[in-house]
Amino acid sequence: MVFVGIIFINDATLFFNVISQCLRLTIHCVSLNSTRMSNETLQIGDMIRIDRPGYKHVGVYVGAQWPSQWDVIHNQKGGGVKLISLAAFSDGCPVFIHQKTQGDHYQRQQIVQRALQLIGTKYDLLNFNCEHAANLAQNGKAESPQLKGFVLLTLLLIGGVALFGGKKA
Numbered sequence: 001m002v003f004v005g006i007i008f009i010n011d012a013t014l015f016f017n018v019i020s021q022c023l024r025l026t027i028h029c030v031s032l033n034s035t036r037m038s039n040e041t042l043q044i045g046d047m048i049r050i051d052r053p054g055y056k057h058v059g060v061y062v063g064a065q066w067p068s069q070w071d072v073i074h075n076q077k078g079g080g081v082k083l084i085s086l087a088a089f090s091d092g093c094p095v096f097i098h099q100k101t102q103g104d105h106y107q108r109q110q111i112v113q114r115a116l117q118l119i120g121t122k123y124d125l126l127n128f129n130c131e132h133a134a135n136l137a138q139n140g141k142a143e144s145p146q147l148k149g150f151v152l153l154t155l156l157l158i159g160g161v162a163l164f165g166g167k168k169a
Contacts, residue, residue: 045101045111047134048072050093055146058098058134059089062112073115075133077125081118101138111138 042048042061049058059074065083072089075081086095101108115137121128131144 042097043101043108045103045108045138046097047099047101047138048089049096049098050090051096052093056098058130060111060115060134060137061086062115065116073118073133073137075118075121075123075128075130077123080123081121081133083116083119098134099138114138114140 044061044063046061047058048061049056051057057074057076059072062071062073062083064071068083070083070085070088072084072086073081074084074089089095101111115133118133118137121133123129126147128142129144129147131146132142135144136142
């Protein structure tokens with residue numbers, strides 16, 4: 001049992017969620033050489049991202065989950081949906097808030113619960129990638145805007161080649 005102010009909390013998970021929510025953790029986006037790039041308030045339920053060559057990798061900040069103290073849910077090729085530390089998620093890259101979550105404490109806790117329920121789900125580039133998982137946790141819809149954009153661009157290129165590729169100038 002942990003004594004917090006005048007409130008007794010028997011559940012350690014609840015304790016860590018209350019503490020992280022109360023503190024409204026501040027994230028400092030840091031590159032490999034530890035240069036501070038920006039400073040934003042990170043809250044439970046926010047979708048975060050790192051920029052990779054050719055794509056953006058996203059996850060959901062769920063706060064420190066007892067007993068591991070890991071705080072990001074993400075979906076990655078070869079590993080599926082996992083709970084990892086913010087440092088492991090960033091892998092030395094700057095971390096940005098991709099999409100802030102609107103809502104009260106209860107709504108944010110629902111996002112955390114949806115995200116935690118995804119742990120162990122297998123990665124699938126077309127049907128369940130990192131964006132699908134993060135959007136499903138955050139808003140209940142498994143969507144991937146990056147994938148939709150890539151498919152649309154591919155179809156436009158194929159259509160352009162088919163339409164204009166055979167004509168000689």
